[in-house]
Amino acid sequence: MAPVWLHRYAVLLACCTLFLVVAGALVTSHEAGLSVPDWPLSYGKLMPEMEGGIFYEHGHRMIATTVGFLTIILAVWLWRAEPRPWLKKLGWAALGAVIFQGLLGGMTVIFMLPKPVSVSHACLAQLFFSTIVAISWFTSAAWRRGGTLVEDQGAPGLRSLAVAASGSLFLQLALGAATRHKAFGVTPHVLGAVLATGMVLWLIVRILLRHGNHQGLVRPALALLAITFSQVFLGVAAYMSRLATADAPQPMPVMIGFTVVHVAVGALTLATSVIVAIQVFRFVQPEPAVSGARVPVAS
Amino acid sequence: MRTPSILSTGLCALALVLTGCGGGETKTEEGRSKAAPASAATLRIDPATAATVTGKVTFTGEKPVRRPISMDSTPACARAHTEPVLSEEAIVNDNGTLRNAFVWVKSGLPDGTWEVPREMVTIDQVGCIYVPHVVGVQTNQEVQFLNSDPTNHNIHPLPRANREWNESQPPKGEPKIKTFPKQEIMIPIKCNVHPWMRVYVGVVDHPFFAVTGEDGSFTLKGLPPGQYTVQAWHEKYGTQEIQVTVAAQESKTADFDFKG
Ligand code: HEM
Ligand code: HEM
Ligand SMILES: [Cu+2]
Numbered sequence: 001m002a003p004v005w006l007h008r009y010a011v012l013l014a015c016c017t018l019f020l021v022v023a024g025a026l027v028t029s030h031e032a033g034l035s036v037p038d039w040p041l042s043y044g045k046l047m048p049e050m051e052g053g054i055f056y057e058h059g060h061r062m063i064a065t066t067v068g069f070l071t072i073i074l075a076v077w078l079w080r081a082e083p084r085p086w087l088k089k090l091g092w093a094a095l096g097a098v099i100f101q102g103l104l105g106g107m108t109v110i111f112m113l114p115k116p117v118s119v120s121h122a123c124l125a126q127l128f129f130s131t132i133v134a135i136s137w138f139t140s141a142a143w144r145r146g147g148t149l150v151e152d153q154g155a156p157g158l159r160s161l162a163v164a165a166s167g168s169l170f171l172q173l174a175l176g177a178a179t180r181h182k183a184f185g186v187t188p189h190v191l192g193a194v195l196a197t198g199m200v201l202w203l204i205v206r207i208l209l210r211h212g213n214h215q216g217l218v219r220p221a222l223a224l225l226a227i228t229f230s231q232v233f234l235g236v237a238a239y240m241s242r243l244a245t246a247d248a249p250q251p252m253p254v255m256i257g258f259t260v261v262h263v264a265v266g267a268l269t270l271a272t273s274v275i276v277a278i279q280v281f282r283f284v285q286p287e288p289a290v291s292g293a294r295v296p297v298a299s
Numbered sequence: 300m301r302t303p304s305i306l307s308t309g310l311c312a313l314a315l316v317l318t319g320c321g322g323g324e325t326k327t328e329e330g331r332s333k334a335a336p337a338s339a340a341t342l343r344i345d346p347a348t349a350a351t352v353t354g355k356v357t358f359t360g361e362k363p364v365r366r367p368i369s370m371d372s373t374p375a376c377a378r379a380h381t382e383p384v385l386s387e388e389a390i391v392n393d394n395g396t397l398r399n400a401f402v403w404v405k406s407g408l409p410d411g412t413w414e415v416p417r418e419m420v421t422i423d424q425v426g427c428i429y430v431p432h433v434v435g436v437q438t439n440q441e442v443q444f445l446n447s448d449p450t451n452h453n454i455h456p457l458p459r460a461n462r463e464w465n466e467s468q469p470p471k472g473e474p475k476i477k478t479f480p481k482q483e484i485m486i487p488i489k490c491n492v493h494p495w496m497r498v499y500v501g502v503v504d505h506p507f508f509a510v511t512g513e514d515g516s517f518t519l520k521g522l523p524p525g526q527y528t529v530q531a532w533h534e535k536y537g538t539q540e541i542q543v544t545v546a547a548q549e550s551k552t553a554d555f556d557f558k559g
Contacts, residue, residue: 035491037453037465049451052373052492112455112465249368249386250495 003139006077010136013070017129018264020067023060024125025263028180029256032056033118039109064102071098074135087138094135097128115183122177126170126267133271134278147216149285154210158284161206162277165199169273172196173266176235180259186239193235200228200273207280217279224272231269234262342411344506344521350545352519354552356400356511356531360559363389363535368495375450376427376493386495387432389535389559396515397557399433400533401485401501403508404519405540407527413505419443419476422488422498424452424468429488429498433534435508436500438482444468444475451492458486461502484532499534524549531555 027033032053042048042058050058071094078091104121111117137143152158175189207214207221237258245252365385370376390398420436422429423445436442444454446468455465460481468475479486479502490496501508509517519529526544536557543553 031489031494032491034455034465035453037455037467043451043467043469051375051450053494054451054492055372057491112463247366247388249366249388 003081003144004141006081007136007139007141009077010074010132010139013067013074014129014132014136016063016067016070017132018267020060020063021125021129021267022260022264023056023063024122025260026256027053027056027060028118028122028263029259030056030251033108033113036061036109039106061105064105068098068102071095071132074132078135082139084138087135090131090135090138094128094131097124097131101125101128113181115178115181118181119174119177119183122180122263123170123174126173126270129267130271130274134274137275137278147283148214149283150211150214150217152284152286154206157286158203158206158210158280159286161199161203162273162280165196165203166270166273166277168192168196168199169270173270176262176266180263189235190239193232197228197232200224203276207276211284214283216283217276220272220276220279224269224276227265227269227272231262231265234258234265238262340411342409342413342505345523346521348524348547349521350524350548351550352522352527352529352543352545352553353516353550354402354554355514355516356397356402356533356555356557357395357515358391358397358536358557358559359395362391363559365390370427370493370495373427373450373493375448379426379448384426384428387428389533391559392513392515394514396511397533397536398511398513398515399431399499400511400515400517400531400555400557401433401435401499401508402511402517402519402529402531402555403435403484403501403503404505404522405528405530407525408505408507409523409525413437415439416506421445422500424448424490424496427452427490427493427496429490429496431498431510433485433499433510434501435510436479436502437506438502438504439478439480442477442479442500444477446470446472452490452496453492454488455491456486456488456500458483461486484530485534501532529553531557533557 030053032055034057035053036042036048036057038044039061042054042061048054048058075091075095078088082088082091101121101124104117104124107117108114108121156164172189172192172195175192178184179186179189204221204225207217211217238255241252241255241258245255248255365387368384368386370380370384387399392398415437419441420434421443422431422434424430425447427448427450446452449470451467451469453465453467454475456463458479460483461479466475479500481502482504483502485499485501488498488500501510507519507522509519511517522545524545524547526542528540529543530538530540532538536559539555539557541553541555543551545551
């Protein structure tokens with residue numbers, strides 16, 4: 001089959017994964033993680049009564065199972081049809097991640113939400129989403145078209161800045177997960193937001209200033225700017241909605257809405273920063289200068 | 300207050316993973332054997348000397364508003380109620396007293412193990428509400444959980460001293476009989492299907508505890524003469540302590556006052 005279908009399939013899987021992240025976040029915000037005490041079955045069945053928290057917990061499991069199967073297909077497809085060996089490997093890595101993620105999910109249930117497991121489950125979900133987004137990007141026509149190489153100017157190097165931005169975003173979402181699963185308070189996450197936003201801005205400003213006419217860099221950089229901006233706003237909203245509903249007798253819709261969207265847009269933030277980093281590594285050459293050369297097709 | 304430190308949770312999870320045990324077992328019999336070793340004295344209430352401490356738990360301040368609960372997520376729960384359901388977190392009675400305060404003798408009793416009552420304590424799930432909302436049991440006394448609802452519940456205690464467990468109970472399912480082998484004030488128990496559902500269980504090593512009801516009063520009967528620390532606990536307003544000394548067959552009052 002034409003590579004365009006592989007790409008479309010990967011994009012479909014990325015969308016399903018984002019939906020799965022939303023479904024997972026709904027479980028946490030509804031405090032429904034333990035509404036189904038057994039695993040892998042639910043209430044001893046494949047399909048329990050979908051009411052109350054069970055709707056979220058069992059629904060999350062069903063979507064996760066679907067995404068798991070879709071990932072198997074993606075890995076096999078890449079293995080059969082993809083010429084680039086490293087991309088085949090990335091497909092298997094994604095499959096490994098989703099299987100491990102499923103096991104972590106099962107462990108959260110069986111061991112009754114130990115914080116390290118819940119936090120790891122939240123973090124790996126984000127990494128998995130970024131991996132699928134990256135695979136979608138690597139299989140795209142835009143990727144195959146390539147672009148011009150540019151020379152890096154300035155210290156620290158743009159590649160280091162890109163790694164630092166993605167790294168601090170990952171740290172930031174790990175701190176967010178720790179906040180959300182009450183491993184510790186919100187303060188480290190708020191300080192982390194300053195660091196992560198700072199790194200992201202540094203990276204973006206550098207790209208815009210030095211490589212402002214390179215669309216392959218500018219477009220994802222602007223997307224990252226917009227998403228990070230929204231994410232900070234959503235973070236503040238999530239925090240305020242938690243405070244405002246702290247003494248409510250049950251999880252309230254405002255809180256659920258803001259926290260879930262903050263988790264989902266968190267996944268988008270990380271994934272976009274990963275795309276920016278991929279682009280930087282592809283097009284920005286550290287010294288010695290090779291400016292003007294073109295990236296070979298489909299490398 | 301109800302969550303242990305990250306470290307201990309982590310180590311605990313690790314230990315569970317390494318030993319491959321602990322999670323899924325369904326043990327209803329655990330800890331049912333009477334805790335008293337044969338040699339230790341078994342203490343019983345002595346009617347000849349039995350003293351009494353009675354009192355009221357009053358509330359001063361602005362009366363808390365009982366917040367409405369939405370049961371829309373489970374129609375079977377919503378259908379069980381004709382009137383709006385209100386949160387039981389803080390209820391001030393008409394006479395200005397506080398309902399659902401747990402009052403118990405915190406210290407001062409002689410050493411030894413108190414006889415465990417044979418009667419079971421019942422926690423029912425009715426209309427997706429735990430009845431009662433606060434309850435006391437003696438360590439190792441049997442507690443039966445009933446499900447009178449046409450819907451599934453999961454029962455999930457969040458203890459610090461006792462063992463944590465999480466089990467489902469189908470509509471009108473078999474009663475679940477459990478014991479709590481360690482003293483603990485209080486164990487919150489949650490249902491995650493219906494996140495508004497919460498009951499607090501006070502587990503005490505002896506029989507001297509009570510929960511305030513609609514008149515806000517309590518009685519601790521059958522105390523041996525002595526000097527005691529009596530504690531009142533409330534879900535929202537925390538704890539308070541009073542020292543009381545009683546002679547044989549004496550009756551004393553100890554009134555608590557919580558501020559809103
Ligand atoms: C395989 C792919 C899966 C992905 C990508 C995924 C993703 C997620 C995400 C993003 C969350 C929300 C975390 C948060 O809000 O902090 C979550 C929560 C949760 N997931 Fe998954 N999940 C997967 C599989 C599973 C499976 C198979 C189970 C099996 C039981 C499971 C059980 C749970 C539970 C119980 C929670 C709530 C955790 C808590 O409240 O602490 N997950 N998941
Ligand atoms: C670049 C900035 C930010 C990123 C990437 C980010 C990311 C995240 C993520 C991914 C989570 C959920 C983790 C999980 O469990 O899966 C989270 C949780 C949270 N974040 Fe942020 N965040 C950012 C900024 C902020 C800011 C500025 C605040 C402001 C106070 C904030 C407040 C929170 C709160 C309160 C939670 C926990 C939500 C809950 O209680 O359920 N975040 N953050
Ligand atoms: Cu329930």
